[in-house]
Amino acid sequence: MSALPAAPSSTSFWPAPHTLGPVDATVEVPGSKSLTNRYLVLAALANGPSRLRAPLHSRDSRLMVDALRSLGAGVEEVDGDGRFGPDLLVTPIPADASGDASVDCGLAGTVMRFVPPLAALRNGRTFFDGDPHARRRPMGTVIGALRRLGVPLENDDDALPFTVEGSGGVAGGTLTIDASASSQFVSALLLVGARFSEGLRLEHIGPPVPSLDHISMTVQVLRELGVVIDDSVPNVWHVQPGTINAFDVRIEPDLSNAGPFLAAAVATGGTVRMPHWPADTTQVGAKWRTILPRLGAAVELTEDSTLVVRGTGTITGAELADTSELAPTVAALCALAQTPSLLTGIAHLRGHETDRLAALVAEINRLGGDAEETSDGLIIRPAALHGGPFHTYDDHRMATAGAILGLVVDGVGVENIATTGKTMPQFPELWEAVAATAEPSGPR
DSSP: OOOOOOOOSSOOEEEOOOOSSOOEEEOOOOBOHHHHHHHHHHHHHSSSOEEEESOOOSHHHHHHHHHHHHTTOEEEEEOOSOTTSOEEEEEOOOTTOBSOEEEEOTTOHHHHHHHHHHHTTSEEEEEEEOOGGGGGSOOHHHHHHHHHTTOOEEOSSSSSSEEEEEESOOOOEEEEEOOTTOTHHHHHHHHHHTTSTTOEEEEEOSSOOSOHHHHHHHHHHHHHTTOOEEOOSTTEEEEOOOOOOOOEEEOOBOHHHHHHHHHHHHHHTOEEEESSOOSSOOOGGGGHHHHHHHTTOEEEEOTTSOEEEEOOSOOOOOEEEOOGGGHHHHHHHHHTOSSOEEEESOGGGGGSSSOHHHHHHHHHHHTTOEEEEOSSSEEEEOOOOOOEEEOOTTOHHHHHHHHHHHHHSTTEEEETGGGGGGTOTTHHHHHHHHHTTOOOOSOO
């Protein structure tokens, strides 16, 4: 278990809205970060201009746009009908792109892992670095894979910062990796595999790959754009060399970012409606339809594609496996539950924006909770919570977890709520609007 960075001794704290009754709200959320950044990478490699309609506009997507521009792609904001910002028109990186470049990865896993293989396809040196904590995120698998593909890199310890020395193309071929630390290692290589002259046969050998839903998303998007990919053998992906077709696509709403708002219904015994919910999606957030009933909520997808979540006033603990990036929201609800919970299959969260397992235990217990780390997850037992500071360690999902607790625990102050701008800059305003819909039903 890794050491958690010390919580700051002084910083700004956002008074989390506290309700005295059930919320009753209809909420729309911005586009999916996972889909936005995958489509941006593929647009930079496509055979013509592409358009992303209603994409996410956040720190992570901005970092991806800036990275692609630094490599030679054109990314233009154009008017669209999305509620949260303009569409994006992308002109691919020219085949003869060359010259040195620099990429700021911030804390975005998709940028630090997806963009280096892309940089290897152009002529020139590309320097990668990011936020201080980004230098502790797992990167060795991508770096090692590029070296075995014949791409020179300059770095000291298989982590940021490093420099990719591209020579205008990558041969590809057969490659074996250990992707047990992150599914993004697989997606990073699949996204560019069709542009390798020999394609790519990628095999994972090691402990199970976490968050397989994200790899399924990558495979589906590639197939939509004409890439031939065979994933019929577990842990093996074979990408044929070929063209990536230009596209015009509407980005689905981010179902992971929808989670805290749906959780507000569960926490307060209220109702939250989420329009435009896709009936068929590869987003991991689709699991809310099965997770929330396990915690005591009623969930319905209506004929007009609105997901309706109704809390019952009672939260029941549950044993849940592989909740992936949804785990911080799940853990917040479990901390409010009347029976114990066991979350398993999420050891990889120690390598996310912060060590999320250690952070959740520290902050839930700071508020009087009873949470404990296991080798691959969390045990959370019922306990009476009280107000106090909730540190976020620059992790957007820690911030939203603290906001959920604050709905029903008076006096919770969430550190640096602005960190939610990583994937949803509008979170504080949307959250306050949801909390304002609560009808007082007496003190909790």
